[in-house]
Amino acid sequence: MSEIKPILSALKRSKTGAILLVLQIAITLALVSNAMSIVFDRLDKMTQQTGYDEQSIISYLVVTYDKRIDKAKQFDEDIQKLKELPGVIEALAVSSVPLTRSGGSWMLSTDPDDLKGKSVDSGYLYGNHTLVGALGLKVTEGRDFTENDVVYDRKKEYPTVAIVSRAVANALFGEGKGLNETIYSGNNAAKVIGIIDTIKSQWPKSNIADNLVLLPLQDSTAYQKFVVKTTEHQRAEVMNKIEPLLLELSRGRVVMDVKALDKSKADTYASDRLMIKMLISIVVFLGIITALGIFGLTHFNISKRTKQIGTRRALGARKSTIFKHFLLENMVVTSLGMLIGVIGALLLGRKLMGVYDVPPLENMSILLTAISMIVMSLIAVLVPAQRAANISPSVATRSI
Structure with a gap:
């Protein structure tokens, strides 16, 4: 000193x-x-972990411009042919692709009247009963979708069951709760049959990054997105075959944005x-x-x-x-x-x-x-x- x-x-x-x-x-x-x-x-x-098998998933977009094509039938044929490719584990149509900053969101509530119950903003993603497995997700509580749960015409009916992220369940029903509870979006109600602890929404950088609801709904639109799950070491080979295969099956459409999920995540960040x-x-x-x-x-x-x-x-x-x-x-x-x-x-x-x-x-x-x-x-x-x-x-x- x-x-x-x-x-x-x-x-x-x-x-x-x-x-x-x-x-x-x-x-x-x-x-x-x-x-x-x-x-x-x-x-x-x-x-952060997203929950998805990023190294094994491919997404692509099909824009159908030929109105004579029966889209539902054509997409079923597409998926069947894709599954015949070496290395393909699963393929299905989805409403949006995770981690891409594009998709739908809504407000969920514990009561049909939003003012009476708890509510939370959340993204949503729908596909058929193979949705969870195709994305590499794991249901932590409850069960996965079955083929009987799937709705094929949402204009006539709405899915009565849903799988939600742990963040959504906690926000609506409290820490560790939510299984077998009912969630509402307007007048539509769905029972929570499964909860997934680790899952990111389409917007991983937003305030609803951990909020996602999965619904068993299969749709066929002129602007339709798909995901394909492959073995990790064969993913690049499958990616190169998707567009030629689909165009060979039908020429009245355009196949776009064939991209690996980890690349989509990288683009987001x-x-x-x-x-x-x-x-x-x-x-x-x-x-x-x-x-x-x-x-x-x-x-x-x-x-x-x-x-x-x-x-x-x-x-x-x-x-x-x-x-x-x-x-x-x-x-x-x-x-x-x-x-x-x-x-x-x-x-x-x-x-x-x-x-x-x-x-x-x-x-x-x-x-x-x-x-x-x-x-x-x-x-x-x-x-x-x-x-x-x-x-x-x-x-x-x-x-x-």
């Missing part, structure tokens, strides 16, 4: 440089903490990956600039105090003492900058959370940034401090 007083006196004599460096460290800490908080949040969302790269680039740039600032100030202070250092050496100060002096001086400046930076980081985090859709600033982000800056500042000052320690005592007798 005896070193603190002379350090503060020395900094007062070159206070402009010290103040600028303190501000630079504070600004860097505030910006980097918030940037890394956003990066960690995006990475967490991108790496493309903007997040770009943001992460940009933020990391900014973090690295700010780190380099701050390190250069620390290096420059220490080097400048040593140049100004060469004779003073030589005098201390002549009076018996060891090289290690001089070296530690400049390390400690650097830590004083860095600590002050980090103290101001933590306050700035918290204020900036609140501002960003209020203006943009960003998560609250995590204390861990501030802590990791602070530790990184301490390490960086120590590395930046090593060379100038070593240079100061090597100043000869004879310098004290020279005129500057």
Whole structure:
């Protein structure tokens, strides 16, 4: 502690440089903490389990323009021929493809009158009784759909059963409940026969990312989507065969967007990956600039105090003492900058959370940034401090 007083006196004599460096460290800490908080949040969302067998699923779209085609019959033939391909496990028509940011959503309630019961927004996805297996999902509670559950004409009737995500069940009926309860969408009612713990909706980045309802409903429209489940090692081969096979069966349509599910997920998160790269680039740039600032100030202070250092050496100060002096001086400046930076980081985090859709600033982000800056500042000052320690005592007798 005896070193603190002379350090503060020395900094007062070159206070402009010290103040600028303190501000630079504070600004860097505030910006980097918030940037890394956003990066960690995006990475967490991108790496969450979706529940789907992403490596084995293909999706595609069929647009039928020939009105003479019996779509229901044609789609049945398509699926039968697809299942004959080596590597194909299942194929079916669906209302939308998971993780693609495209599909339908609705409000579910525990009562036909939305004002009387609990309600929650949710995505929905429908297909025939093979829907759960084709997507690689697992029913955690209850049972899967059977062929008898499937509705083929929604204009005449509505599915009377449904499988929901655990998030939907918890929101409507409470933690761990929901099985065999009834959910309502307007006047349509369905009994919850199954619950799936891990499943993402069509919008994995939204506030209904975990809210999804599966319905046993088979439809045949002019704009129809399909999913095909394959063995993982044969998926690429099957993808190349889908379009030629379907067009061979019927020319009055267009086959589009043949895509692997993991590729669809990657496309959904493309903007997040770009943001992460940009933020990391900014973090690295700010780190380099701050390190250069620390290096420059220490080097400048040593140049100004060469004779003073030589005098201390002549009076018996060891090289290690001089070296530690400049390390400690650097830590004083860095600590002050980090103290101001933590306050700035918290204020900036609140501002960003209020203006943009960003998560609250995590204390861990501030802590990791602070530790990184301490390490960086120590590395930046090593060379100038070593240079100061090597100043000869004879310098004290020279005129500057």
